Amino acid sequence: MDQPVTPITQPRGDFIVSPSRYPGKGRPNFTGSITMPGSDTKMRASVWKNEYRDDKTGELITYYSGQTAEYSYNDSIEDQLEKIGSSANGKTLEEANLSVKANRFVIFKNNTKDYSVEKHGEGKPDFWGRWNPGHGDKLVAIGVWARKNKETGQLILSGQTQYPLTKEEVEQMRMSDQQHDALETFGDSKPAAPRRRGGRAA
Known part of the structure; x- marks a missing residue:
């Protein structure tokens, strides 16, 4: 009998920005916070809309670059000053073909978005990105939805926000989801009706 797969608990944070009240040349297009x-380490976030032309297709691609505060709202006065x-002095972190400086992030449109409602919640994010919070050795993943x-x-x-999973962790989550589905199916199933013998229930 297969052993139960222990689900991975994935810590998450929040990301929320809205159009800047005072747009203008050099000013951010969006402002808000990231956690x-x-x-509960929440920091101010500023976002700028940018464009670049794809070398292969010639298509004009829109992306967003952001900067976060060096300290959290929750830090003491002494820690904020420090x-x-x-x-x-922060370290630039790299992942695949991305290179992100300390306290910066980048967000791109999700070209694989299918807008289907998935089983465990909303559809895929409209945008994805990576954030370098200025400490640690791993970029933080960002998934973003556009709402009104x-x-x-x-x-x-x-x-x-969440820490990107390794291939092994992704597989473990997939296996635990499959096992969860099987348990749900078993738990929701109804017992078969008793067979009848000679017009009477057995």
Whole structure:
């Protein structure tokens, strides 16, 4: 009998920005906050809209670059004063063909978006990205959805942050989901009706 697969608990944080109140040359297009996965370490975030031309297709690609504060809202006054200017000494982190400086992030449109509603929640994110929080050795993943404020109709880009999973962890999550589905199917199944013998239930 197969042994139960222990599900991976994936810590998450929040990402939310809205159009800047005071747009202009050099000013960010969006402002808001970003939170470290699994903590209440929230930092200010500023986002700029950018474009570049794809060398292969010639297509004009839109992407977003961002900068985060060097300290958290939750830090003490002493810690905030100490962390100001720390990004100059921060380490640039790389992943695949991305290179992200300390306290910076980049976000791209999700070209694999199929807008289908998945089993465990919303569809795939509209945008994906990577964030270098200025400490640690791994970039933080960002998944973002474009929404409208229900009351004001204003555009909001909101989503989650999390640490990217290794191939082994992705496979473990896939296996645990399959096992969970099997258990759900078993738990929801109804017992078969009793066979009848000579017009009476056995």
